[in-house]
Amino acid sequence: MTGTSQHAPQQPTHGQPPRTADDTHRAPHHPGSPHPRPRYYEDRSPGSGALPPRAWYQRSDAARLSLHGTWRFRLSPRADAEDEAFARPDFDDAQWRELRVPGTWALKGFGAPAYTNTAYPFPVDPPRPPDENPTGDHRHVFDLPDGWGAGPAVLHFGGVESCARVWLNGRELGHFKGSRLPHEFEVGHLLRPSRNVLAVRVHQWSSGSYLEDQDQWWLPGIFRNVSVHRRPEGSVVDHFVHAGFDHVTGRGTLRVECEPGGRVTVPELGLDLATGQSATVAVRPWTAEQPHLYDGELVTAGERVPLRIGFRTVRVEDGLLKVNGRRILLRGVNRHEFHPLYGRTVGPETMRRDLLLMKRHNINAVRTSHYPPHPAFLDLCDELGMWVVDECDLETHGFAQQGWRDNPVDDERWEPALLDRARRMVERDKNHPSVVLWSLGNECGTGRGLTAMASWMRERDPSRPLHYEGDRSCADTDVYSRMYADHAEVARIGQRAEEPLADPDLDARRRGLPFLLCEYAHAMGNGPGGLSEYQRLFETYPRCQGGFVWEWIDHGLRQQTPDGAVFHAYGGDFGEELHDGNFVCDGLVFPDRVPSPGLISFKKVIEPVRIEGESAADGGADAVRITNLHDFADLGHLAFLWRYEVEGEVRGHGWMEVPALAPDESAVVALPEAPAEERDEGEAIWTVRAVLDEDAAWAPAGHEVAWGQVPAGRRPVAAPPGATARPRRGEGNVILLGPGTFDATTGALGYLDGVQLRGPRLDVWRAPTDNDEAAPWQPGPRPATEWRRLGLHRMRHRVEAVEPGPQALVVRTRVAPAGSPLALRTVYRWSAHRDALRLELTVDPEGDWPVPLPRLGVLMSVSGSLGFAEWFGGGPGEGYPDTRQAAQIGRWAMPVDALQTPYVRPQENGARPGVRWVRLTRTDGSGLRVEGDPDFSFSARRWTDEELTAARHTTDLRPGEDLWLHLDHAQHGIGSQSCGPGVLPRHRLEVAPARFSFVFSSLR
Structure with a gap:
């Protein structure tokens, strides 16, 4: 290709002057030149011009000056639209706007953000960007603090997207790429006591x-810290902490390499070593469960650097x-750096909040998708305990759309850039004990550049294995990694029986x-499903x-x-010409970091303690089996509590004595004796909880780590009430049955005890979830597409007969979509007992149904004044057949509005599973009670499913006067098909004959 450089960049070493504008990349394009050199x-x-990468450390006794604050800013639509006069110290920027740094200009009214998953939002013409290349010129004036002194200093940039060119006091320092990586320039010889002028030109492309x-918002700007670091003579140029542990002897070996040499002290271990010297002593090891760090200090002639050694x-x-x-067993999440207001600019409070949320939800590992995070995040991982897969700032996924033609990772001309990214990650992060794997990058296909990166990483740091998913041969990796392999494939891999490679070696x-599984369980919208089944595979196959x-x-x-209503925008909301919609909203926490039901479910699935019932003769439990699933910690840090409930009411509680089981050990622990007189009063359940016994760094004492529920005796089964009233004709075209008033023509219930309602009638539609919609590249049918094709969103009801009998009112209907012979023949059998109505439904399918149903139940509308829900069943949050692990059986209550889950793109949500009965009431306690046989799920909302289906954002949903109540006999599972596998067979709602019943009564 023409217009490309064949030369690797020259990197100065510490002590050498950087290249400047006079001897670097000035390469103007001369019109008519047959071989123009590329622009930088x-x-x-x-x-060019940047110093070699080095280890990051948070602080030292050498002075640092943060340059955060308000800068002057100008945005141009093209990279070549403005000259370089703005870099002069005397340039007049009075007409420029202001911009907060660190930050990103697209979120501050300059241009707009854009989201794509894999497609490049510009023509694919490597290495050239388009002429329409938004370019932000930044200027900042700063003074040095008193006592700064003369001598070497470096200007540090933590992260700039995507290319920056830098001047200080009119002198060009160089330029750099590698957005999520640090770059430093020697500036000591240019600094002045006052009025230093820093000028930075940033190109979006x-x-x-x-x-x-990397499947995220494209957000140009200086989004990480900018600072000036004093580097006195003899200060640390770079250092590498080697701290291994021998699990056989219980001893650790410490050696610290440093340029220049110095001494290392670790008072708690009694160590005082010269750099390069090693010592072996008894230590407490570092793990994600017990992250013990030793405080030390590295001292050279010019600097003292605190060390935290694991x-x-x-x-x-x-x-x-x-x-x-x-x-080790990784219970992990992928983490992009993101804030709903500031984009990729994430402060220390937000980082800590993320990690505290992770730890409190039993997460023990983070993959830094798909770039190194802010280094302060890794400091917190060291402190709080987290296994980290540190991933290089590298993804070329868009080339997959052209069969990986021109893929940079298989083009030797790109190798210097690839190696530079590998070096900047490894050198910056090499001293973090939390980093246990290096990752070459993400979704880059294969190529010689990856091999070169792997070779360099292994030579520089043989103490950590390498990860990369994109090469199925694993030629350059030390672990076999896959994305979204389904459960069956994971089982085969666990048995080491996967499909063989062509090369036997x-x-x-x-x-x-x-x-x-570097990615699995796609947490987009409602979901993910199938988590428990994955976790059992992880526990079954080492x-x-x-x-x-x-x-x-x-x-x-x-x-x-x-009008001031808040919502969260996704792809397409900013006028992008190319975007991937809400595929950018696929997390376990909402944009405001409120946990989603998916995170609550994940916490339950990955509990490090399993609590299960030991069956007793009567079908209940008189003991629980407790198993320690930690990798390293015993259970001495936990306390165990029991609770005994009847029909959701607490009848007793207390503490349990549980031995401090070692990892993989289990014990059977007896439960107290339940009061005999309570066993026949209703459904009784034991709940056993494991909580922190003392405060931890990540949660207070009493924080719940795990729980389990077991039945206390057989569940009482209530006999169906005998009918005590018979249908009779009323005035007008109505039929009266007990407290119910029915339309004599349609058989529809219109009033219950004088209160108007509509329904219930059979319903099979749900507003499709993101997983129902499924990714277009997924094999097999996409559920929502098939449901719409069959017309399940527009079912028609035909009443075939209304038959008053001596003890019941029977209504026979046929429910079917237009244009199809498929149908569900439904019989409603109404009977009355005292002040209640009992509805028994039988549903028989007609025809050969090719897909499962979204749901099977009844839908009814009631007065919107019934704004409070109380129920006995699964809660407090939502749950579906394959996401209900965290649904704890109990008595729950909350406003109807709180039942809704505010997914960024509205969809089916809010179903409470395993419900025995539910009450919807007004403020005075009057309302409606529904009891089910068998258990059912319910949801209640102030808008219809049609409105929910049509909504793009939460603000599109406007509460109506009525409340729409779903009483579901069954729902189709959720799965993970928005990017991963679909619903497992056991959770599919196949079309088959069904029979279920509800009892309705009014509350006065």
């Missing part, structure tokens, strides 16, 4: 953009990924590697060492309607 932002080089196609060893041996000699090598749910947070950007 479109050549393949990683940049560059050659580097082809390496950063002793641990990571190895792949015996076909397993082991830390400190033990197999590569096949044998891969078959001996541990297996990770090779399957867990994985990372996609992903942590919905990337919805906070917006307001003209």
